[in-house]
Amino acid sequence: MIGKDQKSWVLASHNAGKINELSEILESHEIFLQSAADFRLSEPDETESTFAGNALLKARSACMATGLPALADDSGLCVTALDGQPGIHSARWAGEPRDFDRAMARIQSELEDSSSDDRSATFVCVLALVRPDGSRRIYEGRVEGEIVWPPRGDGGFGYDPVFRPDGETRVFAEMTTVEKARLSHRARALAAMISAEFGND
Numbered sequence: 001m002i003g004k005d006q007k008s009w010v011l012a013s014h015n016a017g018k019i020n021e022l023s024e025i026l027e028s029h030e031i032f033l034q035s036a037a038d039f040r041l042s043e044p045d046e047t048e049s050t051f052a053g054n055a056l057l058k059a060r061s062a063c064m065a066t067g068l069p070a071l072a073d074d075s076g077l078c079v080t081a082l083d084g085q086p087g088i089h090s091a092r093w094a095g096e097p098r099d100f101d102r103a104m105a106r107i108q109s110e111l112e113d114s115s116s117d118d119r120s121a122t123f124v125c126v127l128a129l130v131r132p133d134g135s136r137r138i139y140e141g142r143v144e145g146e147i148v149w150p151p152r153g154d155g156g157f158g159y160d161p162v163f164r165p166d167g168e169t170r171v172f173a174e175m176t177t178v179e180k181a182r183l184s185h186r187a188r189a190l191a192a193m194i195s196a197e198f199g200n201d
Helices: 016-029 051-066 087-092 100-113 177-181 185-198
Strands: 007-011 031-035 070-079 120-130 136-147 163-165
Touching (some): 007 016, 007 051, 016 031, 016 177, 016 185, 051 136, 070 185, 120 185, 136 185
Parallel strands (some): 007 031, 007 070
Antiparallel strands (some): 070 120, 120 136
8 A cells, every 4th residue: 555655656567576676675765666567567569779778668658558657677688708698688588488597598508609708797777767747767777797607596586596796706696685786787777766866865
C-alpha cells in the first residue's frame, strides 16, 4: 500500500532482481515502485542501438501506458576482447528462452576462440526516467572488471557469477546485496539519479 507521503513510479521491467534492488533504495525517498508486471504491461521490442535508446524506449512506453513517472534501465556486459559484446544484447545472448548459464558459457567459448588474452569487461547501466509531462532524464553507471571462469557464487543474477570488479577478489554473485550495491553499475546509475532528483532530502 502507498503511504500518504509516497509517490508511485513504475519500473518498466519484469526482472525480479532489478525490481528488488531498486525498490529497496527508492523506498527511503518515499517512492513506491511498481513493476510492469503489476500493470500487465508487455515489454516493447528493444529496437535501439544503444543502452540509452533502449532505456528511453521502455520508459516512454510504460509512462504512456500508466500515466505514472516511469523508470527503465538498459544494462549489459561489454567484453573488451569480444568488441564490446554482448552489450545491448546481453539478455538475449544465448537466444530464447533466456538462459544466462548458456550465455556465460558462450562468452567463455568465444573468449577461448579469440586470439586475445584480455579478459577485461565493463558492466554498463543506463537509467531513463520519463514523466507524464514529457520530461526525460538519463543517468549512467559503469563498473570495470574482468571475466572469470568457471562461474562462482549463488547470489545476484545475470552475469554476476563470472564478473569480478576491479580491486575485488570475489565476483558479484559471491557478494551480499548490500556489498554489491556499493559497487554495481546499477547502483552507480541510481546514485547519480538520486543525487539529481532528490538532492539531500
